[in-house]
Amino acid sequence: MIPDLDTRLAHNLDVVMAEISAPRRGRLERALLRVHVPESTARLVSATPTLRVAWFVSVALVLAFAASAGDASWTDASRFAVLLTLAPLAPVVGVALSYGPHADRTHEIAVAAPLSGLRLVLVRSITVLTASAALTTIGVLLAPSSGWLRVAWLLPSLATASATLALGSRFGIRAAAFGVATVWLTLVVLVAQIADDGAAPFGAGGQLAAFAVTCASAAALAMGRRRLERWDGR
């Protein structure tokens, strides 16, 4: 009986010492726990590498620039199109900085852990998307816009982020982010030039295309999820 008692006492002491010596949880983690996000998920979210002041400041500056771009000769829709073009790139950069060996020192440990690679990627990507969306919303409120165009960045943002993840599982996140950003900017400029309207890429056709890319990317990511469970140094 004595060894059992000793073991239990040692365990209880560890529990008490853990609560005494553990640092206070961060604001974000406490907020997530308050809205009943599971404790383990809240821990993973708070450890997302992208969530740095530098990233927030960079994205905020780019979006503030985009929100104030153009001059008086531009139509409001054309001026707003600059923000719509740049906003979907924020989650691409965020995703590229939140997963992979170049962005996360614990990447190799994460790959060797039983936690699903897909779950970790999704937790971090949703975190990045949420942060990007909050910043973009502020940009939208500052920019000259009206009507449904105010939310025309949402589907393209989902499309670019999910395409980065899907391609990243095959080619590496950095290469995928660079490729998606390049294709996105090229398409937006091309469509705007052809239609002679800066807001044309964000019309109904563009939104449908973004929705299709999001669905296809989600399916590709689900099918290629085993690749997220390996380390290939990219």
Place this chain on the structure above:
Amino acid sequence: MTAPTVHLEGVSLRLGARFVLDIPSLTIGPGITVVHGANGSGKSTLLRLLATVTPPAQGRLTVSGRSIDDPSTQLTVRRILGYLPQGDTVPTRVRVFDHVDVVAVMRELAPTARERRAMVYRAIAGVGLADLAGERCGNLSGGQRRRVALAAALAGPSALLVLDEPDVSLDDAQLASLAAELTERSRTTTIVVATHHALWAADLHPRQMVHLYQGRIASTD
């Protein structure tokens, strides 16, 4: 949870046209196995294979007779695995306790947060860093950061420990302490340690020494 036996048969990995690892046959049983070799001899590549991080390009890797090609076996192995990769795996901006705890979450060490955090505290105290649990990792020395990484690998019960150069940056007292800890665990655990440090390797009293040379097994003792 019993210590597994790991077996490699005809395992090879290439980097371009060059073999970085070519192992006809190797069995690693319970107890301590030390992998020794010069820089670029394939130690870390071998350990990545054993930790299920990199799949072999050719050949078969089994754990307790089951192939890790099977996703369910891979998951089972990861549930009993403590892995310390080569290099600095500790982020600078997080606190010691939080880093070890996040790794513990990824390793699914315990069913409740309370139990998990107790394991985390025990591991941090075990590497002598209890007083620094609330310190940012970026403020620690290289040796202390390595001990944080070790705490993350050694936290909780593991039947398979794969440690890539755990001795780097540790002083003599810490090396002796780590050797004692691993020797104690080796009764119930399969432990694979890669090291350059031949004298320290002898202190581990390994049941097997594997010498690698240019990706091939030069000898086993």
